[in-house]
Amino acid sequence: MVEIEIKNNKFHKDTFDKTTEERRQKVLEVAINEFASNGYAATSINDISRKANISIGAMYSYFASKEDLFLSIVNNAYFLMDKILKDVEENSRDIFDCIEKMVVASRKFAIEYPQLNRIYLDITTQALSHISIRLSDKLEIITPQLLNNLIKKAKDEGKVNVDIDEKVAAYCMDNIFTMYQFSFSSDYYKERLKIYIGEDKLNDIAEVEKSIVNFILAAMIKK
Known part of the structure; x- marks a missing residue:
């Protein structure tokens, strides 16, 4: 069971906070299973309720719509990943150690929370763009700031090329982390990883991750 802490969340009603922890987690557990298995469009709030x-009636007293329930899960799942990345950044020696740990964290998050990753992948599609707009004030704010600051600090310390645009570099790094993360939670991206890397190389995941880190650092290290 995936436990998600609902807080600072504009997508649920106050009544959801007032119900029991057991009931909150049950609703979220079922909703996560349904959204991850069927996708947003094919999931029914009636089925989740049942x-x-x-x-x-109780379900609608907690959430105004299926969309709000979905967004509650996406919003909090995203901040769960951000918390993990913040912990990595705070416990890293420098940018090199941090990038290495972020690559590993991306894989571990996908393996530990495959359903949340499938839901997050669902909301990135054009079909759900009308929903993702409602997350625009929160979605993917923490990670860009974290990576921008990490790169800027490394530039100030002379550890990476000062000509690097930290915003562009952060964007590229985040795309690598995200695609790698999806490669362990989506069948499509799993097969894509095999095509590019080869199934035999996946037997040594540490070596694969070392190559990813080296690729990132080669574009950043001061020459």
């Missing part, structure tokens, strides 16, 4: 053993 499988969570609560009335549809």
Whole structure:
């Protein structure tokens, strides 16, 4: 069971905070399973209600719509990943150690929370762009700031090329982390990883991750 802490969240009603922790987690557990298995469009809030053993009336007293329930999960799952990356940054010796740990963290997050990754992948599609707009004030704010600051600090310390645009570099790094993360939670991206890297190389994941880190650093290290 994936436990998600709902806080600072504009997508649920106050009544959801007031119900029992057991009921909150049951609703979220069922909703995560349904959204991850069926996708947003094919998931019914009535099915979630039935499988969570609560009335549809109770469900609507917690969330105004299926969309709000979905966004509650996406919003908090994203901040869960951001918390992990913050912990990595705070416990790293320097930018080189941090990048290495972020690559590993991306894989471990995908393996530990495959359903959350599938849901996050779903919201990145054009079909759900009307929903993702509602997350625009929160979605993917922490990670860019973290990476920008990490790169800027490394530039100030003379550890990476001062000509690097930290915003562009952060964008490229985040795309690498995200694609690598999806490669352990989506069948499509798993096959894509095999095509590019080769199934035999995946038997030595440490070597693969070392190559990813070396690729990133080669573009950044001061020459």
